[in-house]
Amino acid sequence: MNLYFDNASTSFPKPPEVGELITKYLSEGGTYGRAAYQRVFNASRLVEETRELVASVIGTSLISNVLFTYNSTYALNTVIQGFTYKHRKILISPLEHNAVGRPVEHLKQEFGIDYDILPHFSDGLVDTEKLKSIDFSQVDLVIINHVSNVNGLIQPIKEIKQAIGIVPLLVDASQSLGKLPVMVDEWGIDMLAFTGHKGLLGPTGIGGFFIRKPELVKPLVYGGTGSNSDKLEMPKFYPDRFEAGTMNILGIYGLYGALENQPNVIYTIAVFREIIDRLKTNSSIKLLIANNIENQSDVFSIVPLKTSVSNFTKLLYDIHKIEVRGGLHCSPIAYQTLGEYPQGAVRVSLSNYHTDSELKHLYSCISDIIDKTCNG
Amino acid sequence: MDDRCLILFQNVHIVIKSEQLIRSKGFEYQIIPVPSNISSECGMCIEISTINSSEVCLLLDLKQINYHLYTK
Numbered sequence: 001m002n003l004y005f006d007n008a009s010t011s012f013p014k015p016p017e018v019g020e021l022i023t024k025y026l027s028e029g030g031t032y033g034r035a036a037y038q039r040v041f042n043a044s045r046l047v048e049e050t051r052e053l054v055a056s057v058i059g060t061s062l063i064s065n066v067l068f069t070y071n072s073t074y075a076l077n078t079v080i081q082g083f084t085y086k087h088r089k090i091l092i093s094p095l096e097h098n099a100v101g102r103p104v105e106h107l108k109q110e111f112g113i114d115y116d117i118l119p120h121f122s123d124g125l126v127d128t129e130k131l132k133s134i135d136f137s138q139v140d141l142v143i144i145n146h147v148s149n150v151n152g153l154i155q156p157i158k159e160i161k162q163a164i165g166i167v168p169l170l171v172d173a174s175q176s177l178g179k180l181p182v183m184v185d186e187w188g189i190d191m192l193a194f195t196g197h198k199g200l201l202g203p204t205g206i207g208g209f210f211i212r213k214p215e216l217v218k219p220l221v222y223g224g225t226g227s228n229s230d231k232l233e234m235p236k237f238y239p240d241r242f243e244a245g246t247m248n249i250l251g252i253y254g255l256y257g258a259l260e261n262q263p264n265v266i267y268t269i270a271v272f273r274e275i276i277d278r279l280k281t282n283s284s285i286k287l288l289i290a291n292n293i294e295n296q297s298d299v300f301s302i303v304p305l306k307t308s309v310s311n312f313t314k315l316l317y318d319i320h321k322i323e324v325r326g327g328l329h330c331s332p333i334a335y336q337t338l339g340e341y342p343q344g345a346v347r348v349s350l351s352n353y354h355t356d357s358e359l360k361h362l363y364s365c366i367s368d369i370i371d372k373t374c375n376g
Numbered sequence: 377m378d379d380r381c382l383i384l385f386q387n388v389h390i391v392i393k394s395e396q397l398i399r400s401k402g403f404e405y406q407i408i409p410v411p412s413n414i415s416s417e418c419g420m421c422i423e424i425s426t427i428n429s430s431e432v433c434l435l436l437d438l439k440q441i442n443y444h445l446y447t448k
Contacts, residue, residue: 033388036409036420044420048392064389226419227387240387 002358004323008149008175008299008349011201014258018202021257025250032247033226043249050252051239053259057200058173058192058210059183067242068208068252072174073099074220075193075209078242079170080104082217085140090115093155094337095124095148098330099193100172104143117333118142123291124153124337131163139167146182147175150334150347151288152299154180158187168216174198178262179297179352184210191217196251201352202258206251214238221245263352271356275363276300284370288338288345301329301345302366307373313346315372320365324348381429382446383422383436384410390441391420397435403428414446 004012030043047068055063069075080090080103090104094117107113119130126144142164144155154176161169168190173182178199184192192210196202211217219234223244228235235241273293279302280287288301304312313326328335328344335341348362385391391407398405406423424432429445436443 033391033419036407038407041407041420044388045392045395048389051389063393225387227417229417235387237386239389 015261017257021253025253071207072195078220095334152297153290196255202255298350
């Protein structure tokens, strides 16, 4: 039985092909470009095939505009720190992770670039009606966490983009990619950051971003690209401009293995929703979820009312070997929005590999800990 | 070797994309290092038979791929 329910941190298990591709790379080797012998060509080809696969998953025909980094945090920092802020104003969603919160706070402290939180409902859902009253002509950038890593709320990206018009939209798809449809071209997304090791089920250390207009952003890292090598300036063309240094080819092989072998969701949505409904009515806990179940992904959090977050998390593991994560989940902004700062919550995050019986077992274990902490 | 010519590209990304195209159409080709007398670049380029150059160039043009044809 799979008792790992911390997939919002990193996914487990992975498709077996992830390990197989990593082993293949370790046995075959080769870098990206820089030479022309077969070993290099094979590795380069797989990198480019992986870029194509990512472009397909995020729904864009602009394959060269998909850039590899080491994770979402690197990707988000590249965009946020490399962007030019003419109006010195950023708007962010109320459920941002520190991967966005800290870079924007850095910009505020170092350069006086202001940021505000978008109007929203009690669960953090952006209020798209209220967006209509905002003067976006004085806003440089809007940043939205597609799926919250705390309550699992899904933001309406397409509607938000329609409401903000030409203001560039940066989407953090760390929790959504591989779990939900993402349509960069259809929704008009300007920039999107992703990681390989969560919903996409790849290894850690590989991620990246999509950028529709690369000229809007300066590179975060400068160095060798295997192109324009006679010049000290970074190339203007991409992906080279944003991929200085030897990339994580090992990670890209693993990601390729994952992308070619994405599993269907095994558990049924009805069982998941039934568990949510039952937990919602338990007066000994508070559930952090979307107000409307249609906006709910496979992540949710529990605030125990009769014991501490850390004790509840520990008991779940000590007694039932259930692996979940308690605390703030690097998301103080989200917890402030949801009124549970600074104590945080116990987060449950599913895998597409989970079965109905594993979800039912999880529910019985959570119920048992609720009973134990209520009855002393 | 005089009946061969080289196609040079901006970066590896485009080399791979072009190789995929050329291979899919069944043209004979070879991936070779960019000769140092042509460019200081350290990457790869595609060598094809000169007799196929017009067709290969047309193929690349149709896909709006930027390249430089170098005839020896």
